[in-house]
Amino acid sequence: MSDNDLQIKELQDKLKYLYAVMDAQKFLCAVYDSHFSLESFNSAFQTLFIDGRLGSDFMLVALLDSYDKQQLPSTDKALIHMLESSDCVKAVFEMDGSGDIKEKLVLSLTLSRFHFADDGKYIITMSDITEQERVRKQEIELLKYREKYHNTQQRDAFKKQMKIIRDEVSHRDSYGWFFDSYYKPLDILSGDTYGSIVVRDEVYLFYVIDAMGKGLAASVTSIQSTSFINNAVDIALNKNDFNFEAIIRSFCAYIKKQLLDEELLCVTFILFDMREQKFCYASFGMPPILLESSKGDVVRLSPNNPPIMSFIDSNNVGTVDISDINKIAIFSDGFNESMTKSARLYDKFLENDFFTTDTLGNLVKKFSEKTTEFEDDITVIYMRQVEFKEKPEFEMLIESSKREIIMALEEIDTFLRSITEDEMQQASLAMSINELLMNAYEHGNLGISSEYKQNLLMADQYEKMLNELEKKPENLINKIFIGIYLSEELPNGTRLLKIIISDSGKGFNFSEAIKHANSPFNTEFRGRGIKMSLHSVGGIYYNSKGKKVTILDSIKYSSDKKEEK
Amino acid sequence: MQIEKKDGKMTVTGLIKTIEDSTHFKEEMYSLLNTTTKTLAIHITDSFIVTSSIIGTMLKAVNVDKAKLTVYVYQDDLYTLFDQLKLVDLLNIKKI
Numbered sequence: 001m002s003d004n005d006l007q008i009k010e011l012q013d014k015l016k017y018l019y020a021v022m023d024a025q026k027f028l029c030a031v032y033d034s035h036f037s038l039e040s041f042n043s044a045f046q047t048l049f050i051d052g053r054l055g056s057d058f059m060l061v062a063l064l065d066s067y068d069k070q071q072l073p074s075t076d077k078a079l080i081h082m083l084e085s086s087d088c089v090k091a092v093f094e095m096d097g098s099g100d101i102k103e104k105l106v107l108s109l110t111l112s113r114f115h116f117a118d119d120g121k122y123i124i125t126m127s128d129i130t131e132q133e134r135v136r137k138q139e140i141e142l143l144k145y146r147e148k149y150h151n152t153q154q155r156d157a158f159k160k161q162m163k164i165i166r167d168e169v170s171h172r173d174s175y176g177w178f179f180d181s182y183y184k185p186l187d188i189l190s191g192d193t194y195g196s197i198v199v200r201d202e203v204y205l206f207y208v209i210d211a212m213g214k215g216l217a218a219s220v221t222s223i224q225s226t227s228f229i230n231n232a233v234d235i236a237l238n239k240n241d242f243n244f245e246a247i248i249r250s251f252c253a254y255i256k257k258q259l260l261d262e263e264l265l266c267v268t269f270i271l272f273d274m275r276e277q278k279f280c281y282a283s284f285g286m287p288p289i290l291l292e293s294s295k296g297d298v299v300r301l302s303p304n305n306p307p308i309m310s311f312i313d314s315n316n317v318g319t320v321d322i323s324d325i326n327k328i329a330i331f332s333d334g335f336n337e338s339m340t341k342s343a344r345l346y347d348k349f350l351e352n353d354f355f356t357t358d359t360l361g362n363l364v365k366k367f368s369e370k371t372t373e374f375e376d377d378i379t380v381i382y383m384r385q386v387e388f389k390e391k392p393e394f395e396m397l398i399e400s401s402k403r404e405i406i407m408a409l410e411e412i413d414t415f416l417r418s419i420t421e422d423e424m425q426q427a428s429l430a431m432s433i434n435e436l437l438m439n440a441y442e443h444g445n446l447g448i449s450s451e452y453k454q455n456l457l458m459a460d461q462y463e464k465m466l467n468e469l470e471k472k473p474e475n476l477i478n479k480i481f482i483g484i485y486l487s488e489e490l491p492n493g494t495r496l497l498k499i500i501i502s503d504s505g506k507g508f509n510f511s512e513a514i515k516h517a518n519s520p521f522n523t524e525f526r527g528r529g530i531k532m533s534l535h536s537v538g539g540i541y542y543n544s545k546g547k548k549v550t551i552l553d554s555i556k557y558s559s560d561k562k563e564e565k
Numbered sequence: 566m567q568i569e570k571k572d573g574k575m576t577v578t579g580l581i582k583t584i585e586d587s588t589h590f591k592e593e594m595y596s597l598l599n600t601t602t603k604t605l606a607i608h609i610t611d612s613f614i615v616t617s618s619i620i621g622t623m624l625k626a627v628n629v630d631k632a633k634l635t636v637y638v639y640q641d642d643l644y645t646l647f648d649q650l651k652l653v654d655l656l657n658i659k660k661i
Contacts, residue, residue, distance in 0.1 A: 406584055424613065431582045431614045438584070438618075457625060528650055529617035535646055536614065 106133040154188045169196035169204050173541035173550050175274040180360035182380040191218025192332050192377035193226045202275040210266040210332040244271040256310045264307040277323040284308050292327040296491025298351045328383040334376030356492045358554045359538030394484040400445035420555045428536040435529035444503030445478035478504040499551040507545035568593045576608040587618035603632040613642035
C-alpha cells in the first residue's frame with residue numbers, strides 16, 4: 001500500500017468512532033487531522049459519503065474538561081446540540097470489542113453549520129489530539145504536584161508565623177478600654193508583624209513592625225524581630241524586671257546586627273498603662289499615631305526616632321497623657337499609603353474616617369470601601385474608650401435553655417427595632433447576639449468544648465446532648481445575663497451601643513478561639529460564630545477570662561433622629 | 566424565613582437569623598437530601614446574613630454525607646461573608 005493509501009485507511013478507521021454517537025443516515029461526517037493531506041481527506045470523505053454508514057466498534061465514553069459526567073450526550077441529537085452550543089468539544093472515544101485492551105482516542109470535535117447536499121446536513125470536523133492530551137495531562141499532574149507542595153509549604157509557614165505572632169490583647173475589654181487589631185498580610189509570609197502582650201493586669205505592650213520590602217525577605221526580618229521582642233519580654237517578666245526602655249535598647253542592638261547595610265526597619269512600641277492613664281512610646285520611622293480627644297480633636301503623633309538601620313543610634317521614648325484620649329490607632333504604612341479609588345492616598349481620608357467611626361471594624365469598612373487593591377501588608381492596632389450610661393436600656397437574666405434563648409432573642413429584636421430604624425443593622429446585631437448567646441449557652445453554661453461539639457455534630461448527636469445537659473442540676477443554676485447600654489451622643493454625632501452577654505461558665509481563651517476562627521485553613525463545622533459576628537458588627541471584646549463578651553457598634557439612635565426632625 | 570422545595574432545589578426567602586431558622590433549614594435540607602439524589606441546589610434570595618449553625622450543617626452535608634451542594638447567593642453582602650469565611654469553594658457558592 002502506498003503512504004497515501006495507508007493514510008486513507010487510517011482515516012477511514014477513525015471514522016468508525018463516529019458511529020456510536022451519530023447516525024450517518026442523518027448526518028454527514030468529515031474527518032480532518034493535520035497530518036493527513038487534503039487529498040486523503042477528500043478520498044475518505046468521498047467513501048463515507050458513498051457508504052452512508054460506518055462501522056460500530058467505537059463509542060463515546062467521556063468528555064474532557066467536564067466535571068459532570070451527566071453532560072455526556074446520550075443521543076446523536078444531544079451531541080449535535082452540544083456541539084452547536086460550544087466552539088469545540090474534546091471527547092474520549094473508546095474502542096470496543098477488540099480484546100481486553102481498550103484503546104482510547106481523544107478527539108476534538110467542532111461542528112460546521114452549512115447545508116450540504118439537499119437536506120441541511122452537518123459536518124463534524126475531528127482532530128486527533130490524543131498525544132497532545134497525554135502531554136497536557138502530564139503537565140497538569142506536574143502542576144498539581146507543585147501546587148500541592150507549594151500549598152503545604154505555605155500552610156506550614158503561615159502556621160509558624162501565626163504561632164510566633166503573639167496577640168493577647170486584641171478583642172479585650174479592660175478598665176473601660178476596648179482593644180482591637182487588623183492584620184492583613186499581602187502574602188502568606190509578611191513584612192508586617194505585630195504583638196500585644198499583657199505586662200501586668202493594667203499594663204499592655206503593643207508593637208507594630210514593618211520591615212523594608214514585601215514578601216519572604218521582609219518576612220525574615222519581621223519574624224526575627226517579633227521572636228526577639230517576645231522572648232525578651234518573657235525573660236524580663238519571668239525575672240520580674242520588665243523595663244520598656246531596656247527592651248527597646250536590647251532589641252535595637254540585636255536587630256541592627258541582622259540588617260543589611262541598605263536595609264531599614266520601622267517599628268512602633270507602646271507601653272499602655274491604664275492605671276497611670278498614660279502611654280510611653282518609641283516610634284522608629286513609622287506613620288504617625290492617631291489620637292482623638294474626648295471633644296473629637298484628632299492629633300497625629302509623629303515618630304520620635306528615625307527607622308532602625310545598622311549604622312544609626314537612636315532610642316528616644318516619649319510619654320502621652322491619655323486621661324482625655326478616647327481613640328488611638330497605630331498602623332503600618334500599608335494602611336495610610338493605600339491607594340484609593342480616586343487615585344489618592346488613603347492618608348487624605350484617614351483622619352476623617354478615624355473621627356466618624358467608633359470601632360476598628362467600622363474604620364476598616366470605610367477603608368475597604370475607598371481603597372482598591374492592596375499593595376502592601378496592613379496592620380492596625382486600635383484602642384477605644386467610651387463612657388456608657390450606668391443603667392442598661394435593656395437587661396435580662398435567663399436560664400440555660402434553648403427555649404429561654406429564643407424568647408430572649410425575640411425581646412431583643414423588639415428592643416433593637418425601638419432604638420434604630422436601620423433594618424440591616426437590626427438584623428446584623430440580632431444575628432451576632434444570637435451567635436454569642438449560643439456560645440454562652442453551649443460552651444459557657446453547658447461546658448461543651450469545641451472539640452466535643454465537633455464530634456457530636458459528626459455523630460448527629462448534638463441536639464440530643466444539649467437537651468440532656470440542659471436538665472442536669474448543675475446546669476439549671478447557671479444563668480446568662482444580657483445587658484444593652486447606650487453612650488451619650490459622641491462628637492461625631494453617633495452613639496455607641498454596648499451589648500454585654502455574660503455566662504456562669506469557666507471562661508475560655510478567646511485569643512486562641514479568634515485566631516482559630518480567622519485561620520484560612522479552618523474547615524471544621526464549628527468556630528465560625530465569632531468570625532461572623534466580627535464581620536457583622538463594629539467589634540466584639542471579651543473580659544480577661546472570656547466569660548463576658550461585649551458587642552460594640554455605632555448607631556443612629558432613633559430618638560436623636562426624631563429630635564433632629 | 567420561608568423555604569420552598571422542588572426537585573432537588575431549595576429556595577430560601579426572607580432573612581435567616583434565628584435559631585428556629587437554622588433548625589428549619591437543616592430539616593428541609595436533609596428532607597431533600599434523604600429522599601432524592603445527594604445533589605441539591607440551594608438558592609438564598611434575600612438574606613444577607615446566615616447563622617453559623619447553617620454553615621455547619623452545609624459543611625457536614627458536603628464533607629461527611631458527601632452531598633453535592635451548589636449554593637446560589639443573591640445578596641452581595643452574603644457572598645462577601647462566605648468569601649471571608651473561605652467557604653466559596655468548600656460549599657460551591659455561586660453569586661447570582
